[in-house]
Amino acid sequence: MSGLPTDDMPPTLSRERLEAAIGKTPFAVLLDARLLNYSFGKAELSIPFQATITQHHGLAHGAILGFLADSACSWAAASVAGDVVTSEYKINLIAPARGDLLIGRGEVINISGRQVVTRADVFAVKERGETIVATALATIVKLKI
Numbered sequence: 440m441s442g443l444p445t446d447d448m449p450p451t452l453s454r455e456r457l458e459a460a461i462g463k464t465p466f467a468v469l470l471d472a473r474l475l476n477y478s479f480g481k482a483e484l485s486i487p488f489q490a491t492i493t494q495h496h497g498l499a500h501g502a503i504l505g506f507l508a509d510s511a512c513s514w515a516a517a518s519v520a521g522d523v524v525t526s527e528y529k530i531n532l533i534a535p536a537r538g539d540l541l542i543g544r545g546e547v548i549n550i551s552g553r554q555v556v557t558r559a560d561v562f563a564v565k566e567r568g569e570t571i572v573a574t575a576l577a578t579i580v581k582l583k584i
Contacts, residue, residue, distance in 0.1 A: 451518060454477045458474055481518065481545065482544075488537065499537065499572075505575075508530050508561050509559075509575070509577065514545060515557050523579045531573060536573070537565075538565040543560075555581070556576075557576070558574070
C-alpha cells in the first residue's frame, strides 16, 4: 500500500463501528453480509450463496458480485480513512459464481487527500476450495457532511 504506513496500525474506523454500520444497512442485512477479517487497509466479507441471489442460470447475479466488491473496497478504505462512500468502481466478471459462500477481499492501494484507491477480488467457495469470480478497482472518498 503506497502512501500508507506499513506497520500494524489499528483501523481508523473500529471494527465495532463498521459492524454497527453494516447492521444499519438494509441491503447488507438482507444478504446476511458478515465481516470476516478487518485490519488497517484490508477488509474481507462473506455472504451465503442462496437461490434468492441468483439469475436465471442459477449463478450469483452480477449485482451481488458488485455488492461484494464495492463493500470490500469501501470497508478497506474505511479502515484507513474513517467514514467513506464510493465515488466509482469498475468490475470484471471473470467466471460463473456458484458455491456455498461468496467472499469479497478488499485492500487499499493508495490514499491521497480525500481519495482512497482500492482493489477487491470476489471468490466463490466450494468444498474443493475457492475460485476467483470477479475483480474490481474502486475510488472511495472520505465523507464530508
